[in-house]
Amino acid sequence: MPALDAAEILTVGFATVGAGLVIGLFLLFFGPAVSGLFGRKPQPTTVADELAAEILNRDWDRERAIRMSPPGLTHDDVQINANADAAPLRERLDRAFRRFNQRFETLSEEYEAERETDRAVRKIAACAAPMESYVAMLAGLDGEKVAPLLAIAVHVRNGMKDHGVDLSDPAAAEIRLPGLTLTMAEKVEMCRQAGDTVRINGPLIWLFSLVAVQDPARRRTGRRLWAELHRGAPHVEACRDALELLVEDWARLEGADQFPRGLTPEPI
Structure with missing residues (x-):
């Protein structure tokens, strides 16, 4: 194979650099659209992540819909549709927060009841x-x-x-x-x-x-x-x-010789 002279080497080098620039500019301008079309959305791993992921996925879908909307469909139209899609999610979040608040209130009441019981037991023990x-x-x-x-x-x-x-x-x-x-x-x-x-x-x-x-x-x-x-x-x-x-009242002394039930000197 004949050796390349200096001019040919420079030509190949410039061609390689040019191709790299073209690919870089393509990814810079069209990368988000390609990612929106073919990229994988994050998958939820926990119950808490599921709600967060759904919110992120809806934002992802809205941006892709805006970029790929057909002629005649305005940004406002896409935003209205996205808001309509988000309504069920808000309802789910509201229900989840209501359940959380109810559970938190129940646990708080149980905790206070346990504290009251503990205080009562300690007070009785101290007095007795x-x-x-x-x-x-x-x-x-x-x-x-x-x-x-x-x-x-x-x-x-x-x-x-x-x-x-x-x-x-x-x-x-x-x-x-x-x-x-x-x-x-x-x-x-x-x-x-x-x-x-x-x-x-x-x-x-x-x-x-x-x-x-x-x-x-x-x-x-x-x-x-x-x-x-x-x-x-x-x-x-x-x-x-x-x-x-x-x-400062009439003394009630009837039955003074009676023992309380269960506290006779000897078991009956």
Whole structure:
């Protein structure tokens, strides 16, 4: 094969460069249209990506429709058609966001309910914590000293019975009135914050009783509590005047010798 001289080499070089320029200019001006016709659209990989991809694909389709629109079809016509096509998508997005908001509100309510339950459990546990020490304190008192504490508890029981809450059966009372234990704990906390060391004994004794019938581990302590309180029953009437001055009302002391159901000194 004969060797190329310098002129031929230059001719081939210029031809190659020219061809490259022509291809580059073609891709520069006509590349987007070719890509719109033959390019692959991004495929969604997740549920969230699906909605985003649909929006992008509709933009892609709108641009291609504008570029390839036949004579006589204006840009505004294409835009109107694109907006009409997007209406179902907006409706789907609206429904999705409404479902998301409803689910978020439900989860928020459940979270708040769990927080309230957790606070209630911690409050009850804190108020009922001194149960053992309270029983030990009663065990060191004579019956006459125990009587005022029993009188307050009996007065509270009889007063609540007038309002439909029968504390003579603590377990049934909690079932009929969910949250009764928490109510007693709140009463104890209020008396404690007010520094009322006398009135606090009424709700405190019934808080201990409600906790004892609901917690098998504390049932024995609850029985001991009422065994110690029962020693004051013969002296309760002697506390009537003092109790009426305290509550500023008629003392309700009937049934002072009765044990709450499930809290007798020994199982029946």
